[in-house]
Amino acid sequence: MSAQDVHGHDDHHHDDGPHSTFSGYMWGFVLSIVLTAIPFWLVMTDIIANRSTAVLVLGAFAVVQIIVHMVFFLHMNGKVEGGWTMLSTIFTVVFVAIAIAGTLWVMFHMNTNMMPMHPQGVQHGAP
Amino acid sequence: MSNPHLNAGGTAALATREYHLAHEPHPENGTALGFWLYLMSDCLIFASLFATWGVLGRNFAGGPNGAELFDLTLVALNTAFLLLSSITFGFAMLRKQVNDKGGTLLWLAITGFFGLCFLAVELYEFHHLIHVGAGPQSSAAMSAFFALVGTHGLHVTFGLIWLVVLMIQISKHGLIHENKRRLMCLSMFWHFLDVVWIGVFTFVYLMGVL
Numbered sequence: 001m002s003a004q005d006v007h008g009h010d011d012h013h014h015d016d017g018p019h020s021t022f023s024g025y026m027w028g029f030v031l032s033i034v035l036t037a038i039p040f041w042l043v044m045t046d047i048i049a050n051r052s053t054a055v056l057v058l059g060a061f062a063v064v065q066i067i068v069h070m071v072f073f074l075h076m077n078g079k080v081e082g083g084w085t086m087l088s089t090i091f092t093v094v095f096v097a098i099a100i101a102g103t104l105w106v107m108f109h110m111n112t113n114m115m116p117m118h119p120q121g122v123q124h125g126a127p
Numbered sequence: 128m129s130n131p132h133l134n135a136g137g138t139a140a141l142a143t144r145e146y147h148l149a150h151e152p153h154p155e156n157g158t159a160l161g162f163w164l165y166l167m168s169d170c171l172i173f174a175s176l177f178a179t180w181g182v183l184g185r186n187f188a189g190g191p192n193g194a195e196l197f198d199l200t201l202v203a204l205n206t207a208f209l210l211l212s213s214i215t216f217g218f219a220m221l222r223k224q225v226n227d228k229g230g231t232l233l234w235l236a237i238t239g240f241f242g243l244c245f246l247a248v249e250l251y252e253f254h255h256l257i258h259v260g261a262g263p264q265s266s267a268a269m270s271a272f273f274a275l276v277g278t279h280g281l282h283v284t285f286g287l288i289w290l291v292v293l294m295i296q297i298s299k300h301g302l303i304h305e306n307k308r309r310l311m312c313l314s315m316f317w318h319f320l321d322v323v324w325i326g327v328f329t330f331v332y333l334m335g336v337l
Binding site: 021099 | 163164167179181182203206220221307308311314318325326
């Protein structure tokens with residue numbers, strides 16, 4: 001065991017990370033189990049007939065569980081690092097949303113926009 | 128800050144003065160934020176792989192599709208292993224907080240064991256898929272699948288290597304300040320991989336078998 005260095009004031013400027021608690025981890029663990037079990041059960045019992053409804057429900061469960069992990073396991077809040085952690089996370093979430101939604105949007109509209117469907121639109125001898 | 132009492136030669140003619148800001152900044156630590164930013168950039172890699180899966184994920188080239196290929200029982204087992212390794216890493220961090228070297232090492236070893244179980248199940252699944260002719264070269268969907276899930280698996284592999292190295296460092300040098308910092312970074316990395324896995328089992332496996 002190493003000797004703890006003595007601090008004259010607050011002990012919040014060394015790199016030991018945030019303070020964890022047993023109850024915090026257990027809350028995160030139990031919530032994660034519930035939020036994992038329900039989607040698996042929904043899919044395995046084939047309870048939702050409509051595919052798009054199922055996709056929305058599963059997506060919602062995933063988002064909630066990701067937030068649970070961020071709060072209970074990664075100790076996210078608006079105060080750590082003067083808010084820069086939170087800000088960079090929000091930036092990443094926006095970036096990821098644009099990247100994924102934008103990709104799907106473009107790729108699933110590509111055929112419509114790239115291939116003229118009216119008969120006069122067919123180009124002959126285009127370079 | 129510049130010292131107005133320096134002459135042109137730069138020699139301090141008077142006793143050196145100290146200047147203090149009214150509010151001294153106390154950064155908590157640079158490492159946590161820096162490592163967090165690295166994880167956020169890793170998020171962008173996974174975002175592009177998820178987008179690729181989103182575009183190609185239903186193009187099985189006439190071969191068996193997700194519902195026929197993916198075994199949800201295996202995926203549930205995998206998810207359980209990874210979730211358990213997250214909570215055991217949490218326990219390791221709790222032992223670290225009270226400077227219990229033996230307890231920290233024990234929980235880290237248990238975390239590593241669950242991580243190995245996860246990898247074993249994943250490698251078994253990959254082997255099975257390749258064996259039935261659904262390898263990465265069989266269709267666009269399987270290429271996207273192996274790229275995404277394989278990248279996550281590689282992250283877990285390197286996380287395990289890091290964990291072993293860190294256990295050796297802790298057993299040699301104890302819970303010194305540097306090792307506590309390394310533990311903090313590895314715990315962020317490990318929990319982050321669990322977060323990515325939530326996306327994998329939801330968008331690849333569960334939506335794949337719908």
